[in-house]
Amino acid sequence: MDITMIEAAAARLAGHARRTPLLSSPFLDAVAGRRVLVKPECLQHTGSFKFRGAWSALTALPAGTRGVIAFSSGNHAQGVAHAARRLGLAAVIVMPSDAPALKIDNTRAFGAEVVLYDRVEESREEIGARIAAERGLVLVKPYDEPQVIAGQGTIGLEIAEDCARLGIAAADVLVPCGGGGMTAGIALALQARAPGLRVRPCEPEGFDDAARSLVAGRRVANAQAAGSICDAIVTAMPGELTFPVMARLCGPGIAVSDDEALAAMRAAALRLKILAEPGGAVALAAALSHPVAFEPDRPVIAVVSGGNADPAMIARALAG
Structure with a gap:
């Protein structure tokens, strides 16, 4: 970097x-x-x-990428969902169930599939890695990328x-x-x-x-x-x-x-x-x-x- x-x-x-x-x-x-x-x-x-980082990451993906997955309480979720839709990529977003309803609704409105989890009992990193492997998606981390x-x-x-x-x-x-x-x-x-x-x-x-x-x-x-x-x-x-x-x-x-x-x-x-x-x-x-x-x-x-x-x-x- x-x-x-x-x-x-x-x-x-x-x-x-x-x-x-x-x-x-x-x-x-x-x-x-x-x-x-x-x-x-x-x-x-x-x-x-968050749109800045999402657009930067998605426009740097290799040609032929099938789709992306991200985990976020809401802002990275919306940034990735919006960038993915504009670029014609599928997006799955792993969000905590206690995230503000506005953020969850907006993420879905941008066309992403939302997977909810319990942020106290479950690990978003583990959930994201598992779904990425199952579906062949590229994981776009919210900050360590x-x-x-x-x-x-x-x-x-x-x-x-x-x-x-x-x-x-x-x-x-x-x-x-x-x-x-x-x-x-x-x-x-x-x-x-x-x-x-x-x-x-x-x-x-x-x-x-x-x-x-x-x-x-x-x-x-x-x-x-x-x-x-x-x-x-x-x-x-x-x-x-x-x-x-x-x-x-x-x-x-x-x-x-x-x-x-x-x-x-x-x-x-x-x-x-x-x-x-x-x-x-x-x-x-x-x-x-x-x-x-x-x-x-x-x-x-x-x-x-x-x-x-x-x-x-x-x-x-x-x-x-």
């Missing part, structure tokens, strides 16, 4: 993925006590950044370009982190194109495996598999491929509470007019609720990674 792969992914994504802007609001700057810029990947196709990481890294290329235009040479880039595909991809892109921008992984409290792994210097697991409203970024531990990149390039992680994620959702809706899901809002939550985590006067760039929240969750956030 290197900048060459990310640039190649960007070329394949050109004309297919949306180039999301950097948004700002003086109200958010006042709350955070510093300049805050937001990268709204909730505006990406399928409502999250080089072409997926390269696709997510295109976000970093865009951030670097926009920061150069804005005259920002140094900043913390806050990234919602599950298995680390987007975190690692953005970090690789920024290392090559804007080395003064430092990536900081952001996670829910109690599921901050990336932050704790960075402190320990090795991959460590979460104590539980579920229990946060930030379902999109709840993973067991950082990926085998992604963690070495994060350990080499990322700054310390930041953990936010569910209430802070909801407050960030509300701020995004009221001040930027964008909808974020809880997991997608954790980076903005870190910017707004954890000022001591950053150097004085250092700007922050927060990626809002997804906006696929159920109406009830949106209402809960807006209620304050």
Whole structure:
């Protein structure tokens, strides 16, 4: 994985993925006590950044591929399903039974076959590997896949370009982190194109495996598999491929509470007019609720990674 792969992914994504802007609001700057810029990947196709990695991976498959299988709580599922349909490939998606209904319904609407599982009692990796072998499908992992990481890294290329235009040479880039595909991809892109921008992984409290792994210097697991409203970024531990990149390039992680994620959702809706899901809002939550985590006067760039929240969750956030 290197900048060459990310640039190649960007070329394949050109004309297919949306180039999301950097948004700002003086109200958010006042709350955070510093300049805050937001990268709204909730505006990406399928409502999250995952379309980038899915398109990158599927367009790199060898000719004659019969179809693909993926496992996901929803956003990778939708990204793979949508990319597969546009490319004329069959898709099977293994999803946890407690995933938001909106994500399950959307994945089916994109034409994929959905296989539900119990995320506490069953292993999605084992289920995915078995079905892939039985049907001759290519497994597209949600984060521990080089072409997926390269696709997510295109976000970093865009951030670097926009920061150069804005005259920002140094900043913390806050990234919602599950298995680390987007975190690692953005970090690789920024290392090559804007080395003064430092990536900081952001996670829910109690599921901050990336932050704790960075402190320990090795991959460590979460104590539980579920229990946060930030379902999109709840993973067991950082990926085998992604963690070495994060350990080499990322700054310390930041953990936010569910209430802070909801407050960030509300701020995004009221001040930027964008909808974020809880997991997608954790980076903005870190910017707004954890000022001591950053150097004085250092700007922050927060990626809002997804906006696929159920109406009830949106209402809960807006209620304050």
